[in-house]
Amino acid sequence: xxxxxxxxxxxxxxxxxxxxxxxxxxxxxxxxxxxxxxxxxxxxxxxxxxxxxxxxxxxxxxxxxxxxxxxxxxxxxxxxxxxxxxxxxxxxxxxxxxxxxxxxxxxxxxxxxxxxxxxxxxxxxxxxxxxxxxxxxxxxxxxxxxxxxxxxxxxxxxxxxxxxxxxxxxxxxxxxxxxxxxxxxxxxxxxxxxxxxxxxxxxx
DNA sequence: ACGATGATGAAC
DNA sequence: TTCATCATCGTA
Numbered sequence: 001x002x003x004x005x006x007x008x009x010x011x012x013x014x015x016x017x018x019x020x021x022x023x024x025x026x027x028x029x030x031x032x033x034x035x036x037x038x039x040x041x042x043x044x045x046x047x048x049x050x051x052x053x054x055x056x057x058x059x060x061x062x063x064x065x066x067x068x069x070x071x072x073x074x075x076x077x078x079x080x081x082x083x084x085x086x087x088x089x090x091x092x093x094x095x096x097x098x099x100x101x102x103x104x105x106x107x108x109x110x111x112x113x114x115x116x117x118x119x120x121x122x123x124x125x126x127x128x129x130x131x132x133x134x135x136x137x138x139x140x141x142x143x144x145x146x147x148x149x150x151x152x153x154x155x156x157x158x159x160x161x162x163x164x165x166x167x168x169x170x171x172x173x174x175x176x177x178x179x180x181x182x183x184x185x186x187x188x189x190x191x192x193x194x195x196x197x198x199x200x201x202x203x204x
Numbered sequence: 205a206c207g208a209t210g211a212t213g214a215a216c
Numbered sequence: 217t218t219c220a221t222c223a224t225c226g227t228a
Contacts, residue, residue, distance in 0.1 A: 052222070061222070063213095071212055089210030091223050108222060137223050184222055 002163040004156070009164075010079035014098040014105040015197055018053035021096075021162070022177055022201040026112060028143045029159040044143065046133065047165070049201040050111030052182045054095070057104060061188035061195075064104030074151040075104040082160060084140070084150040091137035092146050096154065096162070110136045110183070113203065176202045 002025060010017055028044045054062035054075075063072040063085070074083040074097060081097035083106050099105035112133040133139040140146070145160070152158045179196040186193050 054222075063222080066214080069213065085222090086211050087221065088223055089208085090225090091209090093222065095222090110222090135223070141224095182222070187220080188222095 002165055005154075005162045005164055007078070007080045010096060010098045010154075011100070012079075012098060014053035014055045014107050016053075017096070017098045018051040018107045018197065019177065019199045021048050021051050021107060021109075022199055023165055024048050025163040025165050026109065026143075027161050027163055028145070029156065030144060045163075046112035046114055046131075046139075046143075047201075048109060048111070048162075049113045049203065050109075050134070051199050052108040052110060053098075053197040053199075054104075054106050054108065055197070059188075059195075060192040061182060061185035062104065062106075065188075068104075072104065075106050076102055077151065080154045082149050082152050082154060082158070084145060084147055086147060092140040093136050094140050094145050094149075108136060109139065110134075110198075111200070112139050178202060 005024065009020075024047075026046050026048055029041055030044065031041045032038065054064070056062070057064060057067070059065055062075075063069075064075050068076055071085055072083075074081050075095075077097055078101040079098050083095040083097055085093050085095070087093060094109045095106040096109070097106050114131045133142055149158065149160060152160075154161050178200040180198045180200065181194050181196060182198045
């Protein structure tokens with residue numbers, strides 16, 4: 001049985017949380033706007049298959065490496081806070097804040113999937129079709145995640161939350177989890193760009 | 205392979 | 217004031 005991940009899950013190192021989020025289920029509640037369905041809503045659920053951890057002040061690849069700014073201030077909030085930032089003039093990136101309040105730490109959500117063996121959308125028409133949302137900006141576009149969610153807390157009330165899944169429990173320490181360097185952070189220098197803080201769930 | 209996109213923050 | 221960035225898409 002799935003249950004909603006609470007603050008204590010995120011109240012740890014972003015590296016550990018990034019790894020353990022693989023296989024968990026990102027849930028998004030969206031209001032429907034067509035004339036026929038106005039006033040109703042739908043819930044979309046996707047398995048998390050790719051994450052990256054950004055940990056503390058010292059991490060030169062992290063927005064927080066040079067201290068607190070207007071943009072990165074949600075990273076300093078309590079765990080379970082949503083950090084959405086806008087980059088390259090086009091894209092929104094979804095991060096979940098980890099660790100203690102005041103300690104900048106977050107997990108970037110980089111990939112989602114509906115692939116079997118977990119038929120997450122079984123009740124929805126068209127669920128047979130596999131949707132692969134690979135890429136941090138693709139998934140935010142698809143799930144309509146933007147700055148309106150920035151600095152909010154994960155939860156049903158916010159319309160964005162994460163559930164555990166029996167599959168994710170079996171994954172702890174399994175060889176289905178790949179560890180790699182993080183994407184696009186070469187300029188942070190070799191020490192930080194080479195850290196194996198990107199986690200990918202191998203599905204097959 | 206390259207240019208456009210155009211917020212945000214750091215370097216100059 | 218100029219430049220690079222936790223990226224993606226269209227065009228060549």
